[in-house]
Amino acid sequence: MSKNWPLWEVFVRSKNGLEHRHFGSLHAADAEMALENARDVYTRRNEGVSIWVVESKYITASNPVDNGELFEPAQDKVYRHPTFYDIPDEIKHM
Amino acid sequence: MSENQIKNLETEFEARIARDEKIEPKDWMPEKYRQTHIRQISQHAHSEIVGMLPEGNWITRAPSLRRKVALLAKVQDEAGHGLYLYSACETLGISREELYEQLHTGKAKYSSIFNYPTITWADMGAIGWLVDGAAIINQVPLCNTSYGPYARAMIRVCKEESFHQRQGYEIMMTLANGTPEQKEMAQDALNRWWWPSLMMFGPTDAESVHTAQSMKWKLKRKTNDELRQQFVDQTVPQAELIGLTIPDPDLKWNEERQSYDFGPIDWDEFWQVVKGHGPMNKERMKARVSAWENGAWVRDAAVAYAEKKKEYKSKEAV
Ligand SMILES: [Fe+2]
Ligand SMILES: [Fe+2]
Numbered sequence: 206m207s208k209n210w211p212l213w214e215v216f217v218r219s220k221n222g223l224e225h226r227h228f229g230s231l232h233a234a235d236a237e238m239a240l241e242n243a244r245d246v247y248t249r250r251n252e253g254v255s256i257w258v259v260e261s262k263y264i265t266a267s268n269p270v271d272n273g274e275l276f277e278p279a280q281d282k283v284y285r286h287p288t289f290y291d292i293p294d295e296i297k298h299m
Numbered sequence: 300m301s302e303n304q305i306k307n308l309e310t311e312f313e314a315r316i317a318r319d320e321k322i323e324p325k326d327w328m329p330e331k332y333r334q335t336h337i338r339q340i341s342q343h344a345h346s347e348i349v350g351m352l353p354e355g356n357w358i359t360r361a362p363s364l365r366r367k368v369a370l371l372a373k374v375q376d377e378a379g380h381g382l383y384l385y386s387a388c389e390t391l392g393i394s395r396e397e398l399y400e401q402l403h404t405g406k407a408k409y410s411s412i413f414n415y416p417t418i419t420w421a422d423m424g425a426i427g428w429l430v431d432g433a434a435i436i437n438q439v440p441l442c443n444t445s446y447g448p449y450a451r452a453m454i455r456v457c458k459e460e461s462f463h464q465r466q467g468y469e470i471m472m473t474l475a476n477g478t479p480e481q482k483e484m485a486q487d488a489l490n491r492w493w494w495p496s497l498m499m500f501g502p503t504d505a506e507s508v509h510t511a512q513s514m515k516w517k518l519k520r521k522t523n524d525e526l527r528q529q530f531v532d533q534t535v536p537q538a539e540l541i542g543l544t545i546p547d548p549d550l551k552w553n554e555e556r557q558s559y560d561f562g563p564i565d566w567d568e569f570w571q572v573v574k575g576h577g578p579m580n581k582e583r584m585k586a587r588v589s590a591w592e593n594g595a596w597v598r599d600a601a602v603a604y605a606e607k608k609k610e611y612k613s614k615e616a617v
Contacts, residue, residue: 208602230386235605269326
């Protein structure tokens with residue numbers, strides 16, 4: 206029969222106060238095994254205090270081909286940045 | 300896409316790499332880039348996995364608990380390295396099953412160094428010191444390579460390697476300071492592992508076909524010969540310090556070059572081993588394939604169990 210184990214993405218919080226970050230992926234039969242394997246593969250040296258795993262097929266990713274449409278419009282919106290606004294020099298911090 | 304469009308994409312692609320931008324999995328890439336990376340990353344992953352076998356051979360016979368936990372942790376790291384690299388490789392659109400298939404059928408290569416036998420405990424010292432030492436020199440430049448997932452995997456790998464080399468050197472040092480028999484054992488291991496370690500850097504620059512392309516894609520920063528020289532210069536004083544002799548009558552400090560000159564490498568041996576005629580090629584593949592095949596029922600059982608649990612859960616929800 207031989208069915209292959211699905212692919213999982215692994216996210217690790219390295220310490221409380223920080224966000225989970227993508228660490229890599231691995232294969233496992235189910236979520237529980239994915240967590241156990243993630244612990245052995247990605248946190249052998251205290252790299253984490255919390256692990257998320259999600260089956261890779263559930264991740265929807267943007268396509269770099271659409272990057273222009275998605276991200277370029279932000280480039281000409283300079284008024285979203287503080288430096289766009291003129292204030293008197295006397296005001297040191299604002 | 301027209302040929303012209305592809306040309307433009309390729310020019311832009313090379314320019315991005317030249318600007319030190321990283322390439323990520325979903326980015327457009329030339330087919331040759333994809334294939335070259337699949338080949339190199341998988342070869343690298345296979346080497347980590349097969350590399351566990353010669354050392355695994357000594358875990359049960361480590362001379363003390365301290366040595367045993369260290370060796371066990373090192374071998375486990377190598378499994379981890381293999382897994383980081385397989386997962387980086389899969390982002391290029393090849394499946395884990397295909398990668399294993401290529402290894403098991405002999406279609407894919409792995410580092411030839413692992414086709415030598417580990418006949419004494421001192422070989423654990425020599426491997427950590429020399430083989431991991433050479434691997435570090437090969438791998439450090441890859442932390443900066445152009446393909447993002449490979450570079451990130453290599454950063455993790457490099458962080459873990461230095462313990463491997465130190466534990467090996469410590470084993471050699473302890474044996475070299477031990478009884479005459481122990482010292483002889485250390486020297487014998489150095490004699491057997493020295494030349495194969497120098498071969499780990501690959502053919503001489505004159506013979507190496509991939510260098511120019513690999514340099515451009517940052518799969519390489521220095522040539523094989525430059526890296527080999529770096530290894531010799533770094534290792535000779537380490538051997539001297541513990542009273543061991545490098546098995547090379549031509550080895551000599553070159554004042555002008557501020558480097559060691561060393562004797563000729565037996566490239567016939569190198570190619571023999573690459574082609575599958577090394578002392579352990581067959582053993583290694585046999586061990587690897589039988590581990591895979593004998594583990595099949597465990598993998599199948601895990602899938603069946605996962606499905607059963609899912610079914611149970613969905614019934615519970617009703
Ligand atoms: Fe490794
Ligand atoms: Fe290592």
